[in-house]
Amino acid sequence: MTDGEFRLAYAPGVTPAKWAGVWAERVREVPLRLIQVPAAEAVPLLREGGAEAALTRLPVDREALHVIPLYVETTVVMVPKDHAVAAVDELSLADLDDEDVFAPLDDVLPWTTRPGTPAFTRPETTPEALDLVASEAGVLLLPQSLARLHHRKDLTYRPVTDAPQSQIALTWPDPPTTDLIEELIGIIRGRTPNSSRGRPADPPKKPRRPAPRRRR
Numbered sequence: 001m002t003d004g005e006f007r008l009a010y011a012p013g014v015t016p017a018k019w020a021g022v023w024a025e026r027v028r029e030v031p032l033r034l035i036q037v038p039a040a041e042a043v044p045l046l047r048e049g050g051a052e053a054a055l056t057r058l059p060v061d062r063e064a065l066h067v068i069p070l071y072v073e074t075t076v077v078m079v080p081k082d083h084a085v086a087a088v089d090e091l092s093l094a095d096l097d098d099e100d101v102f103a104p105l106d107d108v109l110p111w112t113t114r115p116g117t118p119a120f121t122r123p124e125t126t127p128e129a130l131d132l133v134a135s136e137a138g139v140l141l142l143p144q145s146l147a148r149l150h151h152r153k154d155l156t157y158r159p160v161t162d163a164p165q166s167q168i169a170l171t172w173p174d175p176p177t178t179d180l181i182e183e184l185i186g187i188i189r190g191r192t193p194n195s196s197r198g199r200p201a202d203p204p205k206k207p208r209r210p211a212p213r214r215r216r
Helices: 017-026 039-047 126-134 144-149 179-188
Strands: 006-010 032-036 053-058 065-072 075-080 100-102 139-143 155-159 167-173
Touching: 006 039, 006 179, 017 032, 017 179, 039 053, 039 167, 053 065, 075 126, 075 144, 100 126, 126 139, 126 155, 139 144, 144 155, 167 179
Parallel strands: 006 032, 006 053, 100 139
Antiparallel strands: 053 167, 065 167, 075 139, 075 155
């Protein structure tokens, strides 16, 4: 920690605000500072001591790290609002065979084989790729959380049922897990303050014995 703070890094699209609110209620003596970093920089930041924990996208290099997978994100395709895809509720990768598909350099999806036809360029960032999608130069697949983060009025998105998915995990470095890490794990997993792995509950009060009756 630095200056009594607990620093939690998180990748774009992850929304830790709810957990931060619970932390503020339960751990009032140690402020939680949220640090948004590009997905690829979260683990290096941990290794350099720039944060105590991070909400990262898997896969990551797990050497000397603790990793708890949390949830899997829906993958969507982003298209212009007047694109044919906008007329359906969901689609498969095969439906994109005739599309030019952008692959930005900051792509976080674990592809083995990409759908469609590779677009004419590889944008450096997702926002740059979305500018090209808006110009009707191609489409882009990304986690739904990033589609929401980069919402635009001229674009829309639909779920792709068989696309690779991004998984979010809580990650922190070795050595042993601290009490504050345990507190954070409990908050993220929805444990109550007095759960067995959270803060210790107050000892149960012994029942009072009734006072003996006086004989008349």
